Amino acid sequence: MAKRGDTIWMLGGGLIGLAALVAGVVMSLRPTVETEAVVRVDDPNDLIDLAWSFVEEGRPDRLPELIHAESPEMEAVLARIGRLLDGMHELAQAIQARFPEESMRLREDAFAAASGSSFAGQARNAARDGPDEQFLSKIFADPFGWLREARDRVSVVYIADDARAVMFDDKPAFGVGLTIREYDDGWRVALPMSLPIVRRYMPQSRDEWTIVASMVTVLENAVRDLADDVESGRVRNLSDAARAAGEKAWAPLVMTIVAYQRVMQMRISEGQVR
Numbered sequence: 001m002a003k004r005g006d007t008i009w010m011l012g013g014g015l016i017g018l019a020a021l022v023a024g025v026v027m028s029l030r031p032t033v034e035t036e037a038v039v040r041v042d043d044p045n046d047l048i049d050l051a052w053s054f055v056e057e058g059r060p061d062r063l064p065e066l067i068h069a070e071s072p073e074m075e076a077v078l079a080r081i082g083r084l085l086d087g088m089h090e091l092a093q094a095i096q097a098r099f100p101e102e103s104m105r106l107r108e109d110a111f112a113a114a115s116g117s118s119f120a121g122q123a124r125n126a127a128r129d130g131p132d133e134q135f136l137s138k139i140f141a142d143p144f145g146w147l148r149e150a151r152d153r154v155s156v157v158y159i160a161d162d163a164r165a166v167m168f169d170d171k172p173a174f175g176v177g178l179t180i181r182e183y184d185d186g187w188r189v190a191l192p193m194s195l196p197i198v199r200r201y202m203p204q205s206r207d208e209w210t211i212v213a214s215m216v217t218v219l220e221n222a223v224r225d226l227a228d229d230v231e232s233g234r235v236r237n238l239s240d241a242a243r244a245a246g247e248k249a250w251a252p253l254v255m256t257i258v259a260y261q262r263v264m265q266m267r268i269s270e271g272q273v274r
Contacts, residue, residue: 073209
């Protein structure tokens, strides 16, 4: 069962029932109604500062705007991820209001761990085996706190007139490198699509993007349901919240992972991996 967690957190979402899958398909491919102008970044040095300002202003939903979408399907998924991030922000606010002392303690622990190796180790374990309640509790208490703590450790260096490299502690971000590139709509983060491992698991067809979009959409619903549970007092502490999250998302998550693996395997068996 170890590999299922690896796939789960690479895809980052879940599905609650077959009906939700169908609903997610429809919603994820429907044009998004824009209420704000899409941000344009004309100076690559401003992009990182803008990302942190979104977090500080309580607008993490706008972070995906800074990522370059290579297709309309990818753009739809990024929009859904934005809504998921907004739901996580609302959940954190509900938890901090309901359990102020517990959440403060966990936030302090998370900040201390972020500067060392324990948090990274927990993240790797979560990717391999699925997250435990302690790890989820830290994420729920302040999902974007590590970004604020890491701001001074991130920098941008020149590699070409239309490209910059994102560095973390003066080393390539995430160990594989992340770049900012100039497109017609301004500077955007370019995902490392050329890496074989990324290219293998990233969606490459409408069907694959549809499944991923459904995962994100329904995971958002689970997060918002959990926020309602916290506000109404149906959960007694952060451990209860983490347990409830697993109950809401785990079974349907497995369903969509199986579906994604099947369509991906069909693509691989047909020699469509590029």
